[in-house]
Amino acid sequence: MNKKIYWLAAIVFLFMVIIPFLGIVPIKWQILLHKNPDSFIFWQLRVPRTLLGFVSGSILALSGLVCQNLFKNSLATPEILGISSGASAGAVLALKFNLYIPFFGLGGLVLFSYLGALSSVLFVLLISRMVRNASLYTFLMCGVALNFFYSALIVFFQYLFDYANTFSLLRWLMGGISVVGYHEITLLGTLLLLLLSAIFLFKKEFLLLSAGDHFAQSRGLPVQRFRIYAFLGLTFFVGAVVSICGPIGFVALIVPHISRLWGKNHYGQTVLFSLLLGGGFLVLADCLARTLIAPAEMPVGIITSLFGAPFFLALIIAQLKKAE
């Protein structure tokens, strides 16, 4: 086993213990077992927030990893294929018309996020059906178009909102993980466990698929059917995270990338690295988001994109240089 995993696990754990103590109201550890406002902030606001950050970061990173495997390309992530923006549009629609329908015990937005994400997925699948030999670029182009379309739709709804709503909408769209209590965490945590077990149960299939369609097919995998089911399942996880945290960018794109490098392309290790890195990265980013301009707070999506975009570019350039 790779020693880096243990180190990373230890570091992430340490961060997660320390981070709830940081903030505008510094928390002293002595008060943790007392009942006072500080311990309320600690147990009901900061700890859940840290946990939610970890869980959603992990889900995002893992779904990015799965998506890359399904499309055999490291650029194919839920955000780039338009799934995240579809989910956002769905959620915005629900916010606008006050449509709250609880779904599998999740909050009201989840159903609409899922439907939004599903619309993107169905569109992508439709294209792959219509166009013979649809290449990855077809899907990426498709995703770009969907992203523009849904962004326009979101802005359109924004104009229909009144002033106060617009602000809260904008904040949600930049991604944020402020929660109260543990409801969302137990739900997303369950989803994370589900996703992890699916990733390990279908290890054989995912590995085959990442080697190419014809390759997988000649080994007896019903490629089309598997990809469609996997894609539909994945949409649910992405939709759930987006409905609770908003579309947080770049986690799904960069984390699997680094994980492959560190995991030396071992399946299990890559998955564990994605889990730890994705979670750790979002927790850290959220800590920065709520402390950098304290007492104000910024959406965590700003931080992940600010750090993620240049990092990603550097990664791509490094790879191209290596290939030369």
Next chain:
Amino acid sequence: MINVVHVSHSLGHKTILHNVDFYLHENDFVLIFGPNGAGKSTLLKLLAGILIAEKGDIFIGPKNILRYAKKELATQVAYLPQFDDFTLPLLVRDILLSARYPYQSLFKRYSRQDYEIVEKTVERFALTDYVERNMQTLSGGERKKVLLASAFIQDVPIILLDEPLNFLDPAGARQVIRMLREMHAMGKTIVLVSHALEYFYPQATKMLALKNGEIQYFGGKKFSPELFRDIYQVSVKRIFVENKEIIYIDE
């Protein structure tokens, strides 16, 4: 073993294969050749079950190819595509192990036996240095060797290969040919698409020449300068070295 009955196939409006009809026996080594666009790759994909023939039937063993479950077919036929684009990093070990996929049931991990089969094959074809490497970092020849070894691990009676010598240097080509010869000697049926007549002619037992989607020649190996000229517009000569028939292209 393989029975292709009046198969026609088209892509869009373009006819790729027209009324192709032939029969292969067990342990045949068939060399399929023909100019680019003759339908060779399509024919191989039909035999691999990746494409479904528009007209006609293909039988693998006693059964129509359409009646095979995907996994079941993968216990009969292995297919090495012409282009292996590994756009994601993948370990050689995982590629080799995945050749045992047709024998797995849902949710089960690969068994100790599967790992042993892989280990034995790795030793047999001297791949020990590769196993922990990423497919993307292998040379064309190394990659082909790995894929051929994986066809061996798949433990099928029929192996289909599309241009196995593409992008290979002479050393790589010789290793691939040696592996193929070994598998043929073990009783496997080899169906191979290649322009490299000189390389495979000595080993082949049958030949199938395709042009514009139609069979120009099918039958036992035969030295026919007219046929080669018709297909490739080159003149082919032959010599005998220690009773072995060798052909070469004469400028």
